[in-house]
Amino acid sequence: MSAVISPTQRQLTPESVAAVLRERFGRTAVHCGALSGGTFAAVWRATLDDGTEAVVKIGPPPGVPLLRYERGVIAAEARYYRLAGAAGGVPVPPVLDADDEVVVVGLLPGRPLTEQPEDRKAEDSVRRELGAALRRLHTVTGTRFGYDGDGRAGGETWPEAFVAMTADLLADARDWGVALPVPGERIMAAFERHSGALAEVREPVLVHFDLWDGNVLCDAGRLTGLVDGERYFWGDPLYDLVSPAIGRRMEEEPGHPVLLGYHGPAPRAFTAAERARLMMYRIQFYLLLLTEMPSRAMTGEVARERREWVTPLLLADLRDLG
Secondary structure, three states: OOOOOOOOOOOOOHHHHHHHHHHHHOOOEEEEEEOOOOOOOEEEEEEEOOOOEEEEEEOOOOOOOOOHHHOOHHHHHHHHHHHHHHHOOOOOOOEEEEOOOEEEEEOOOOEEHHHOOOOHHHHHHHHHHHHHHHHHHOOOEOOOEEOOOOOOOEEOOHHHHHHHHHHHHHHHHHHOOOOOOOOHHHHHHHHHHOHHHHHOOOOOEEEOOOOOHHHEEEEOOEEEEEOOOOOOEEEOHHHHHOHHHOOOOHHHOOOOHHHHHHHOOOOOOOOHHHHHHHHHHHHHHHHHHHHOOHHHOOOHHHHHHHHHHHHHHHHHHHHHHO
């Protein structure tokens, strides 16, 4: 099966990437090569003439339709790295250059967890370090919930922001003709019934959101980087327990290494409200996985496989949320 090429990813050459670096930032690249992974931006590795190894992320071509939260996400990624880096102890790349369409960062050592040889002990060690890094990341706080930047969903309270973020996804699903497994009204009604659980979150915390194994870099059983932070928002730190355990429920795995790294060796008892929030976050996450498919040109067998994988997970959380 051939790889899906997303319309949001620019088709570039080494020469065109070098030209971007030269014309936008006055940088000279002596070598450029495409990197794999991701479906939104074009990502390239570049060696600069001063010996710096860099990663160049270039946003979508002008005029390509985007989901509502994706507006301005390239600039958001640079903001995330600067915010996370200021926390101390969070391995993120240094921002070398950035504007609204391009971000250039230093290359971190290591490869994604998805590319590591199977070694349970090494993987668990990396995940424990991930939990500890998340604990430090979540010391960074903001002044408003939701996404930053003009025209992106947010609010003065977490229930307001979370509902606005979900409403935008449902509007995107309608715009793109995505057939959801349940009506959006049912999802919103469930979230409204559990608004009290959302209201327990009083402080906007920096949330990476997208820490699946492809965005967790490691080397020799050690965590070396948390990358692709363009989807970050200000919200509930519990949300960062969703993507490191996609398809599972972190709250039902008290010995999960991410939890051990975050909270220490003592088992973490989740309250009923926290369990409800985690179910809501997973529902929203699964909603995104379904909604983004047309914008990424995921059709046919690829789309069918994702729907068949995501739909029962979404329905199970919605059922158990009640």
